[in-house]
Amino acid sequence: MGVEVRTESITKSFGSQRIWQDVSLTLPPGEVSALLGPSGTGKSVFLKSLIGLLRPERGSIYIDGTDITTCSNKELYEIRKLFGVLFQDGALFGSMNLYDNVAFPLREHTKKSESDIKKIVMEKLELTGLLGAEGKLPGEISGGMRKRAGLARALVLDPQIILVDEPDSGLDPVRTTYLSQLLIDINAQIDATILIVTHNINLARIVPDNIGMLFRRQLVMFGPREVLLTSEEPVVKQFLNGRMQGPIGMSEEKDEAQMAREQAMFDSGHSDGGAEEVEGIIPQMKAQPGMPVRQAVFRRRERVRQVLHTLPPAAQEAIRESLESNGDADTQVIPAYQGTYDTTVRQNLTNG
Ligand SMILES: Nc1ncnc2c1ncn2[C@@H]1O[C@H](COP(=O)(O)OP(=O)(O)OP(=O)(O)O)[C@@H](O)[C@H]1O
Numbered sequence: 001m002g003v004e005v006r007t008e009s010i011t012k013s014f015g016s017q018r019i020w021q022d023v024s025l026t027l028p029p030g031e032v033s034a035l036l037g038p039s040g041t042g043k044s045v046f047l048k049s050l051i052g053l054l055r056p057e058r059g060s061i062y063i064d065g066t067d068i069t070t071c072s073n074k075e076l077y078e079i080r081k082l083f084g085v086l087f088q089d090g091a092l093f094g095s096m097n098l099y100d101n102v103a104f105p106l107r108e109h110t111k112k113s114e115s116d117i118k119k120i121v122m123e124k125l126e127l128t129g130l131l132g133a134e135g136k137l138p139g140e141i142s143g144g145m146r147k148r149a150g151l152a153r154a155l156v157l158d159p160q161i162i163l164v165d166e167p168d169s170g171l172d173p174v175r176t177t178y179l180s181q182l183l184i185d186i187n188a189q190i191d192a193t194i195l196i197v198t199h200n201i202n203l204a205r206i207v208p209d210n211i212g213m214l215f216r217r218q219l220v221m222f223g224p225r226e227v228l229l230t231s232e233e234p235v236v237k238q239f240l241n242g243r244m245q246g247p248i249g250m251s252e253e254k255d256e257a258q259m260a261r262e263q264a265m266f267d268s269g270h271s272d273g274g275a276e277e278v279e280g281i282i283p284q285m286k287a288q289p290g291m292p293v294r295q296a297v298f299r300r301r302e303r304v305r306q307v308l309h310t311l312p313p314a315a316q317e318a319i320r321e322s323l324e325s326n327g328d329a330d331t332q333v334i335p336a337y338q339g340t341y342d343t344t345v346r347q348n349l350t351n352g
């Protein structure tokens with residue numbers, strides 16, 4: 001099973017620029033969590049801090065109980081092997097074809113034979129819909145394919161923690177849904193702890209068990225998905241509905257005066273370009289038929305029951321509803337994915 005990732009009051013600055021401060025959260029082992037936030041709020045910096053590529057100046061980061069901000073380089077090297085990471089830019093080696101890119105961690109970190117490596121690489125390429133493209137160089141394929149190749153590479157060492165930075169960027173809406181399904185299926189198959197950094201509201205609404213959001217150098221919230229999805233917090237509502245009206249501006253946070261002017265415009269009927277507000281919570285995506293039952297569902301159910309009384313009333317209500325209606329949740333499939341999904345998912349990911 002995946003391991004616990006816990007940050008305790010971490011603060012990160014570059015020179016005099018404070019990126020975020022006092023960020024404390026726990027990624028529950030084996031569950032899928034998402035981190036949202038406007039551009040530039042330090043989501044990628046957070047992700048890089050979790051694997052020790054960047055070092056917060058204050059606070060601790062515990063990976064399976066070891067504080068990676070104080071451990072030795074040797075320990076850090078061992079701990080990194082637990083991770084599979086998809087960086088925002090894919091970070092593929094430009095001069096290596098996809099096969100060699102995906103094989104790289106296996107050649108670097110294991111003593112597996114080339115024939116064993118081939119088995120694993122081809123399996124991950126198939127999983128991500130890249131069979132047939134293994135001879136291509138990163139420069140010869142689409143952005144979406146590069147993302148998926150990065151994901152294939154992140155999976156080859158059977159990681160216990162998977163960090164993915166905007167896996168959906170550069171993917172069309174349909175492939176984003178396939179990718180969402182893939183992440184849920186991977187969680188069902190290997191029970192890894194997963195953190196998805198994303199801007200994608202649709203993905204955030206249906207994939208993660210837990211959601212957090214960074215804004216104004218703080219972690220605004222982090223907890224069971226229902227907490228954020230029912231939140232009345234202005235920044236959360238603005239983000240979830242893609243509106244201009246609210247505290248998030250184009251390049252920076254808005255001041256009070258500007259927010260008041262916009263509110264007046266909005267009240268007088270001027271469209272702010274956002275989507276229709278979604279009422280209620282969309283049910284979470286399930287693993288496809290044929291996949292193992294996602295163990296995280298049961299663990300989360302117990303965990304959430306215990307903290308239920310501490311959550312805001314709207315979140316409590318949403319959780320109670322889902323607990324009641326979800327007796328058969330782990331076998332139930334949302335209608336759009338019924339039927340021939342298993343074979344189509346791979347075909348449709350190909351040619352991306
Ligand atoms: N190595 C670095 N040195 C100095 N500043 C950095 C470094 N990495 C990131 N930053 C700064 O930290 C801030 C947060 O960057 P980050 O890439 O984490 O944002 P983000 O939330 O991932 O944004 P996006 O959604 O656009 O990917 C930015 O102002 C960025 O310029």
Ligand SMILES: [Mg+2]
Pocket residue numbers: 043044045088165
């Ligand atoms: Mg980023």
